[in-house]
Amino acid sequence: MKVVAFKRELQGSGASRRLRNSGQTPGIIYGGTEAPVTISLDHNALYHALKKEAFHSSILDLEIDGKVQKVLLRDFQVHAFKQLVLHADFQRVTASEKLHVKVALHFVNAEISPAVKLNGGTISHVLNEIEIECLPADLPEFITVDLTNVDVGTSVHVADLTLPKGVTAITHGNDLTVATASIPAGQVAADAEAAAEEPKK
Incomplete structure (x- = not known):
């Protein structure tokens, strides 16, 4: 399964709120040998993907700026009563690492x-x-x-x-x-x- 994301430069609760207001969900990629990268994802695409069981237990192809990384969804937060995904965490996957x-x-x-x-x-x-x-x-x-x-x-x-x-x-x-x-x-x-x-x- 493929996920398209964008690098996110601005951080903090205000920046995250503005992202959500524009239909984006803030997230982060971490793990492996590279530094963590803050990202944003299309909210509607992510919301519908989260309803699929396979999205939670499959290796995902996450594309940022044309470069694809293998990742696993590690965590996500959903609003208490709105149909709103607040944040998503992805972990980089290495072929030789369990x-x-x-x-x-x-x-x-x-x-x-x-x-x-x-x-x-x-x-x-x-x-x-x-x-x-x-x-x-x-x-x-x-x-x-x-x-x-x-x-x-x-x-x-x-x-x-x-x-x-x-x-x-x-x-x-x-x-x-x-x-x-x-x-x-x-x-x-x-x-x-x-x-x-x-x-x-």
């Missing part, structure tokens, strides 16, 4: 799992993203969580995930729970009531 980044989880095959298909249970997503480490070339857009074999009373943990080649999950020593399968409390009560009403043979 990244630490959060990547979205995509859950598949819940409807064919024993928990749902055989037992009428529900699968709750405990995590929506996990932190990973990998080289830029190995960065996945998302990680798939296959729920095919999940049954009631069991959980899926980070250790159970099939990670793409070159990707390591960072769990800080804890095997985090990704999803759990259970039967809703209301259904348990209804089943118990139905069983109690059955005539004894």
